[in-house]
Amino acid sequence: xxxxxxxxxxxxxxxxxxxxxxxxxxxxxxxxxxxxxxxxxxxxxxxxxxxxxxxxxxxxxxxxxxxxxxxxxxxxxxxxxxxxxxxxxxxxxxxxxxxxxxxxxxxxxxxxxxxxxxxxxxxxxxxxxxxxxxxxxxxxxxxxxxxxxxxxxxxxxxxxxxxxxxxxxxxxxxxxxxxxxxxxxxxxxxxxxxxxxxxxxxxxxxxxxxxxxxxxxxxxxxxxxxxxxxxxxxxxxxxxxxxxxxxxxxxxxxxxxxxxxxxxxxxxxxxxxxxxxxxxxxxxxxxxxxxxx
Amino acid sequence: xxxxxxxxxxxxxxxxxxxxxxxxxxxxxxxxxxxxxxxxxxxxxxxxxxxxxxxxxxxxxxxxxxxxxxxxxxxxxxxxxxxxxxxxxxxxxxxxxxxxxxxxxxxxxxxxxxxxxxxxxxxxxxxxxxxxxxxxxxxxxxxxxxxxxxxxxxxxxxxxxxxxxxxxxxxxxxxxxxxxxxxxxxxxxxxxxxxxxxxxxxxxxxxxxxxxxxxxxxxxxxxxxxxxxxxxxxxxxxxxxxxxxxxxxxxxxxx
Numbered sequence: 387x388x389x390x391x392x393x394x395x396x397x398x399x400x401x402x403x404x405x406x407x408x409x410x411x412x413x414x415x416x417x418x419x420x421x422x423x424x425x426x427x428x429x430x431x432x433x434x435x436x437x438x439x440x441x442x443x444x445x446x447x448x449x450x451x452x453x454x455x456x457x458x459x460x461x462x463x464x465x466x467x468x469x470x471x472x473x474x475x476x477x478x479x480x481x482x483x484x485x486x487x488x489x490x491x492x493x494x495x496x497x498x499x500x501x502x503x504x505x506x507x508x509x510x511x512x513x514x515x516x517x518x519x520x521x522x523x524x525x526x527x528x529x530x531x532x533x534x535x536x537x538x539x540x541x542x543x544x545x546x547x548x549x550x551x552x553x554x555x556x557x558x559x560x561x562x563x564x565x566x567x568x569x570x571x572x573x574x575x576x577x578x579x580x581x582x583x584x585x586x587x588x589x590x591x592x593x594x595x596x597x598x599x600x601x602x603x604x605x606x607x608x609x610x611x612x613x614x615x616x617x618x619x620x621x622x623x624x625x626x627x628x629x630x631x632x633x634x635x636x637x638x639x640x641x642x643x644x645x646x647x648x649x650x651x652x653x654x655x656x657x658x659x660x661x662x663x664x665x666x667x668x669x670x671x672x673x674x675x676x677x678x679x
Numbered sequence: 680x681x682x683x684x685x686x687x688x689x690x691x692x693x694x695x696x697x698x699x700x701x702x703x704x705x706x707x708x709x710x711x712x713x714x715x716x717x718x719x720x721x722x723x724x725x726x727x728x729x730x731x732x733x734x735x736x737x738x739x740x741x742x743x744x745x746x747x748x749x750x751x752x753x754x755x756x757x758x759x760x761x762x763x764x765x766x767x768x769x770x771x772x773x774x775x776x777x778x779x780x781x782x783x784x785x786x787x788x789x790x791x792x793x794x795x796x797x798x799x800x801x802x803x804x805x806x807x808x809x810x811x812x813x814x815x816x817x818x819x820x821x822x823x824x825x826x827x828x829x830x831x832x833x834x835x836x837x838x839x840x841x842x843x844x845x846x847x848x849x850x851x852x853x854x855x856x857x858x859x860x861x862x863x864x865x866x867x868x869x870x871x872x873x874x875x876x877x878x879x880x881x882x883x884x885x886x887x888x889x890x891x892x893x894x895x896x897x898x899x900x901x902x903x904x905x906x907x908x909x910x911x912x913x914x915x916x917x918x919x920x921x922x923x924x925x926x927x928x929x930x931x932x933x934x
Contacts (some may be wrong), residue, residue, distance in 0.1 A: 542804075543792055543794055545780065546784065546792050549773045549784050552776070553771045556767065556773065557784075558735075559733065559755060560759060560785040561760055561764075570793075570794045
C-alpha cells in the first residue's frame with residue numbers, strides 16, 4: 387500500500403509536469419527542452435526555503451512559481467522570436483545553463499551534495515506526512531492542474547493558441563499578437579512546472595542537480611507525445627503508463643544493477659512502439675468545433 | 680487627373696534579398712473605395728510588396744502611409760487593428776479547425792482572447808460572444824458557407840477554402856483588404872462568383888488591393904491597374920489604358 391501510494395504520487399507529479407508542458411507543446415506548438423530546468427527551479431525553491439528558512443510549503447510554491455515565471459518570461463522574450471528548430475536548440479541551451487547553475491552554485495544549492503530531509507507539505511498544522519496522505523495531496527494538485535489546463539484549452543485564449551500552432555503568420559494576419567501569446571503560455575507552463583518540481587522535492591525528500599538534466603526534459607516531452615499532444619488527459623495517461631510499467635520490474639527478481647538499464651531500454655522501446663503504432667498518442671487531441679446555430 | 684492620396688500610399692519602397700532587388704523604388708497610391716490590382720509576371724515582386732505593406736517584411740527604404748500613419752515600425756497584428764488585413768497565396772487557413780472557427784477567430788477580441796480573459800465573468804463573456812457569433816453567421820451566409828460551418832477546413836475543396844480565407848479576412852472588419860492571388864486555381868464559374876463578390880465588397884465600402892495572374896478577371900473588375908516587372912512599376916492606369924499599353928502587352932502578355 388505504501389509502495390502503491392508512492393507510485394501514485396510519482397504519477398501525479400509527472401502528470402503535473404506533463405500537463406504543463408502540453409500547454410506549450412500540444413496547444414501552441416512550442417517544442418521546449420527546458421521543462422526540467424523549470425522543474426528544478428520549483429524543486430530548489432521548495433527545498434531551500436523549507437529546509438533553511440522554515441517556510442510553509444505553499445509559500446515556497448508561490449515563490450517557485452514567481453521565480454520560474456520571471457525566468458521563463460525573460461527566456462521567452464529573448465528566444466521565442468526564433469522559429470521552430472532554432473527555438474528547440476535555444477531551449478536546450480537554457481536547460482544546460484540552468485543545470486550548471488544548480489550544479490555549481492554550491493552556496494545556494496549545495497551543488498552535487500544535494501539537499502536532504504525536505505519536509506512534507508503542511509497546511510494549518512495538518513501535515514501530509516506519509517505516502518497515503520501525500521498521494522492524496524498530489525492527486526489534489528493534479529486535479530487542480532487538469533482543471534486549469536482544460537479551462538485554458540476551451541477558452542478563446544486556447545483557441546488562439548491552436549491557431550498559432552497551425553500557422554503563426556496567418557494568426558498575425560488576423561490581428562493576433564503571436565509573441566505575446568507565446569510568451570504568456572510559456573510562462574504559465576514554467577510556473578506549473580515549478581509546482582511539479584516542488585511536489586517532486588517533497589515526495590523524494592532529497593534533490594540534487596542530476597535530476598534536472600536534459601534527459602529529464604526529453605522524458606517529459608516523451609510523456610506529452612505518448613500521452614497525446616494537445617490532450618491534457620492524455621498527459622496523465624502517458625505519465626501513468628510510463629511511470630508504472632518500468633516500476634513493475636520490481637516485482638520480478640531482477641538485480642538492481644540490471645534493472646536500471648532494463649528500465650532505460652524499456653522506456654526507449656515503449657517510445658518507439660507508441661510512435662510507430664499511435665503517432666497521435668494514447669489519447670489523441672479532440673478538437674471541438676464551435677459552431678453555433 | 681489628380682488622384683486622392685489620403686487613404687493609402689507607398690513612397691519609394693525598396694527591398695532587396697542579398698543581391699536581388701525584389702522591389703525597387705516603388706511608389707503608388709490606392710484610392711478609398713476602389714479596387715486596385717497589381718499585375719506582373721512571376722517574380723515581379725508582387726507578393727514581396729504585399730509582405731512589406733502588411734508588415735511581414737521590413738522595407739529597406741521608403742514609406743508606407745495608411746490613413747496618415749506611417750506603417751514602418753508597425754507589426755502585422757498592429758496593422759490589422761488599424762483596419763488593413765490580407766490573405767495569403769497559400770491561404771494559411773487553420774486547417775484542423777472548422778470553417779466556423781476560422782471565421783470566428785478573425786473577429787477582433789483582444790480582451791476576450793487574452794490570458795486575462797480566462798477570469799472574465801461568464802455572463803460578460805457570453806454577451807460578447809453572442810454578438811460575434813451573429814457576425815460570423817452573417818459572413819458565412821454572405822459567402823454561402825453556412826452549410827459547411829461545422830466542417831474542418833482540411834476537408835473542403837480549394838474553392839471553398841478560398842472563400843473561407845475571404846471570410847476570415849472580412850471578419851477582421853478591415854476597410855482595406857489585400858488579396859493575394861484570389862482567383863488562382865479556381866474554375867471559370869468560381870471566378871465569376873469571385874468577381875461579383877469582390878465588386879460587391881467594394882460597393883459595400885471596402886477598398887481592395889489585389890494581386891492576380893488572371894488578366895481577364897483583373898481587367899474586368901479593377902478600377903486601377905498597376906503593372907510590375909522586375910520589382911519596378913512599368914505602367915499604371917485604368918484597365919483600358921493598360922490593355923492599350925504596348926510595353927505591358929510585350930512584357931506581360933509576351934506578344
